[in-house]
Amino acid sequence: MSVLGCGYLGVTHAAGMAELGHQVIGVDVDIAKIAALAGGRSPFFEPGLDELISRNIAAGRLSFTTSYEEAAAADVHFLCVGTPQRDGGAADMSYLDAVVETLAPFLVKECLIVGKSTVPVGTAARITSMLRVLAPAGEAVSVAWNPEFLCEGKAVSDTLHPDRLVLGVPDERAEKVLREVYAPIIDAGVPVVVADLPTAEVIKTAANSFTATKISFINAIAEFCEASGADVTVVSEALGYDARIGRQFLNSGLGFGGGCLPKDIRAFQARAYELGVGQALAFLAEVDAVNLRCRERVVEYLRKQCGGAFTGRRIAVLGAAFKGGTDDIRDSPALHVANIVSAQEGEVAVYDPQAMSNARRAFPHLVYENSVLEAVRGADAVAVLTDWPEFVTLNPYTLGDEARSRNIVDARHALDPTQWLRAGWNYIAPGRPALQASLNEPVDSLV
Numbered sequence: 001m002s003v004l005g006c007g008y009l010g011v012t013h014a015a016g017m018a019e020l021g022h023q024v025i026g027v028d029v030d031i032a033k034i035a036a037l038a039g040g041r042s043p044f045f046e047p048g049l050d051e052l053i054s055r056n057i058a059a060g061r062l063s064f065t066t067s068y069e070e071a072a073a074a075d076v077h078f079l080c081v082g083t084p085q086r087d088g089g090a091a092d093m094s095y096l097d098a099v100v101e102t103l104a105p106f107l108v109k110e111c112l113i114v115g116k117s118t119v120p121v122g123t124a125a126r127i128t129s130m131l132r133v134l135a136p137a138g139e140a141v142s143v144a145w146n147p148e149f150l151c152e153g154k155a156v157s158d159t160l161h162p163d164r165l166v167l168g169v170p171d172e173r174a175e176k177v178l179r180e181v182y183a184p185i186i187d188a189g190v191p192v193v194v195a196d197l198p199t200a201e202v203i204k205t206a207a208n209s210f211t212a213t214k215i216s217f218i219n220a221i222a223e224f225c226e227a228s229g230a231d232v233t234v235v236s237e238a239l240g241y242d243a244r245i246g247r248q249f250l251n252s253g254l255g256f257g258g259g260c261l262p263k264d265i266r267a268f269q270a271r272a273y274e275l276g277v278g279q280a281l282a283f284l285a286e287v288d289a290v291n292l293r294c295r296e297r298v299v300e301y302l303r304k305q306c307g308g309a310f311t312g313r314r315i316a317v318l319g320a321a322f323k324g325g326t327d328d329i330r331d332s333p334a335l336h337v338a339n340i341v342s343a344q345e346g347e348v349a350v351y352d353p354q355a356m357s358n359a360r361r362a363f364p365h366l367v368y369e370n371s372v373l374e375a376v377r378g379a380d381a382v383a384v385l386t387d388w389p390e391f392v393t394l395n396p397y398t399l400g401d402e403a404r405s406r407n408i409v410d411a412r413h414a415l416d417p418t419q420w421l422r423a424g425w426n427y428i429a430p431g432r433p434a435l436q437a438s439l440n441e442p443v444d445s446l447v
């Protein structure tokens with residue numbers, strides 16, 4: 001099989017399919033990326049992925065190329081290129097279309113094209129029509145849609161042990177091929193949902209929209225908690241025990257970012273408007289608005305801690321990745337906050353365990369430090385903006401000795417407030433007003 005597009009999704013999928021025992025060739029137009037992969041190195045940080053790539057290259061099951069002609073020999077082709085947001089919110093299909101157009105002339109025998117990218121409903125049908133015209137093998141080329149649900153940071157295990165497989169197929173022949181591809185996973189008892197093409201496409205955007213809605217729901221409750229004196233973290237805990245709700249994706253704080261949820265809810269709305277049912281998904285605009293307000297509120301807390309303005313103040317930003325466990329900075333809430341503070345004349349010192357070089361490349365005007373301590377040194381306020389495990393165990397006394405003022409915004413609810421309050425820090429966490437109110441009390445009464 002071939003995997004077209006070697007980003008977070010494609011590389012993990014290629015290595016995962018090789019691990020299942022298939023012969024896999026990964027394709028990308030980026031020569032440097034292909035060279036790194038051929039040398040057994042992932043071009044990005046993803047736990048366990050380097051080992052998976054090296055092991056399968058060594059076993060002779062995995063290779064990489066920039067040649068579509070070489071890839072065209074495969075029986076199954078997975079489309080794994082990005083579908084980023086374009087102006088107006090709709091998905092940019094140019095990368096996907098370019099891959100199909102480049103591959104098509106080489107398709108001279110029966111094969112199955114399997115879309116994994118997140119796409120607007122109707123894309124599989126459109127690609128089928130394109131291939132009818134462009135591929136010499138004509139009707140012997142089928143198109144299926146098999147959405148991917150992996151989360152960055154645990155992509156390897158999500159690929160090899162998914163919650164479910166969705167097989168969007170035009171006919172039984174395509175279903176049979178996909179069942180063969182995933183046989184070891186299906187044999188392990190993973191549920192399989194067989195659907196037609198539009199249904200498979202909708203399942204993916206519906207899943208991401210639901211999780212985004214769940215996060216914004218709890219962040220809206222956090223805003224309400226702030227006005228009403230309640231504690232959102234306890235609300236999440238209690239809601240989580242309700243089997244109908246579940247605890248996952250109820251972590252409030254800074255909201256969602258990344259290369260998927262934000263752009264997927266916008267593309268879903270754009271497609272709904274095109275189909276004349278914009279009203280049905282209009283609530284997703286509110287999901288988006290609640291999410292973006294989380295970032296603004298964190299900036300406000302920091303400004304308050306800095307005495308009302310950032311000019312002449314140093315703010316330590318702990319975390320640059322859009323979440324812990326990845327070096328991905330696409331639509332990172334942490335860097336969004338950092339950039340607002342910087343635009344308001346604050347000196348922003350960023351530290352992240354993995355995402356420093358990506359962040360530095362994208363935002364060279366920010367200051368980057370090599371450790372938490374260096375970032376915090378001389379800071380007027382510290383902001384914990386990414387949920388890295390390394391931040392959970394930070395010592396409030398050690399950091400207190402480095403900071404100019406003991407101000408901290410725990411935007412991901414990563415820290416134990418009692419410890420930080422005891423160490424004399426002004427501690428603010430979104431949706432936990434009782435802790436903020438206690439800032440005004442003498443430190444001794446807080447312990």
Ligand code: UGA
Pocket residue numbers: 118148149150151152153208211215248249250251252253254255256257258259260261322323324
């Ligand atoms: C998301 C989906 O969860 C995957 O199922 C999907 O396959 C993927 O997009 C995709 O479409 O490719 P991912 O972007 O890796 O995965 O990240 P998530 O783990 O979903 O987190 C998204 C954002 O929400 C992060 O910024 C995270 O910090 C935030 N989040 C997550 C919260 O603010 N609270 C939570 O409780 C959970």
